[in-house]
Amino acid sequence: MLISVVGCGYLGAVHAACMAELGHEVVGLDVLPAQVEALSAGQAPFFEPGLPEILSSAGASGRLRFTTDPTAVAGARVHFVCVGTPQRSGEMAADLTYVDAAVESLLPHLAPGDLVVGKSTVPVGTAERLARRVHEVQPEAELVWNPEFLREGKAVQDTLHPDRIVYGVADGPAGERAVTVLDEVYASAIAEGSPRLVGDLATAQLVKVAANSFLATKISFINAMAELCEASGADVTFLADAIGLDERIGRSFLNAGLGFGGGCLPKDIRAFMARAGELGVDQALSFLREVDAINMRRRVRMVDLAREELGGSIQGRRIAVLGSSFKPDSDDVRDSPALSVAAQMSLQGASVVVTDPQAIENSRRKWPDLVFAEDVDDALTGAELVLVLTEWQQYVSLDPTHVAGLVRDKRVLDGRNCLDAAAWRAAGFSYRALGRR
């Protein structure tokens, strides 16, 4: 089946490559020539484990190509809309400029029977509006919603083997036809047993933001418990283990620490609140304001803890920051809690040296005045305080005895509750973490 993918950023590039990997013929369309050039050369424009391999194998098979030419989508039967919906500058709501432009660019090329498939995360009601627009221009084409649940760092695995596939379609024969076509697209995942749920357009759009809101709430819940633990001398990791054994609660997404960041969770909960306001039900989501506030407090607490550890002032003090990406196995620094803490400490006069296995380039673009070290030992050498802010495996498995030989003072703050506290203490470090004694 010939498939077009409009928007080859994070979601689109992974989706296009995975669809080709599954045997479809795919054309990826993007407005940025540099993005198209990199992808055409089989290079991933961002760090994502497994993506370069499938980009080059799919590219070599001749099933995958990328272009800036909008007419290239003509002839495709299924058109995936994979563009970003960032937070509107100075507001909470989502910016739909790219989604609107993507659909408009498809319209002149739609043939009867074509399917436009929205994958971007949008405020509920967007799909209905876009469906009307599609019908105005091509009454025999159909628009459906098929939200994406991939996680950065595991995007290829999540796309090839999704834990669920959700379609939002219109009632009646056109909707039924759309389901048949999508089943063909996702045949291998369905055959593997991925549950496939078919609902209406509104619910499919809501599924994505509801899922992300729940995940954000879970993280902020445990971080609120971390505040209680710190105030009462308790231990939040023990607490999470204990409550997580209740299968109704579950242990995943209960890792207390610096909180959530990235290109999805923070902006999605804000856009969801903004949409609830427009729909006249803002009270229903007022708890998300608190989820956001708890999350942002973690970053302030981390800087405060650094100040406390250094005896009241970070001015001129040499601090090593390990990790600047918003999570491990990603070079993404959008709304990264780690980078935000590093930048705050630097703005407050500390002498901060940041290292990260993949995100230095992106971090430097955001905060050009920060000092970066490619090598973790360089970042650690002479440090009066070590902060582990992103739980990359190489930081988790650092040998504290080796670190002790590099730093000036043996003090470590574990922003992700990821280190072996006993081992660091045994090596002579004063170890502190968010939410633990």
Ligand code: UDX
């Ligand atoms: C998220 C959703 O998980 C995914 O389903 C959706 O499609 C896009 O948004 P992603 O942004 O890649 O994916 O990252 P995720 O793994 O969800 O982590 C988000 C943030 O929460 C990270 O900053 C992470 O460090 C933090 N986090 C996660 C915690 O602080 N504690 C946890 O227990 C889990």
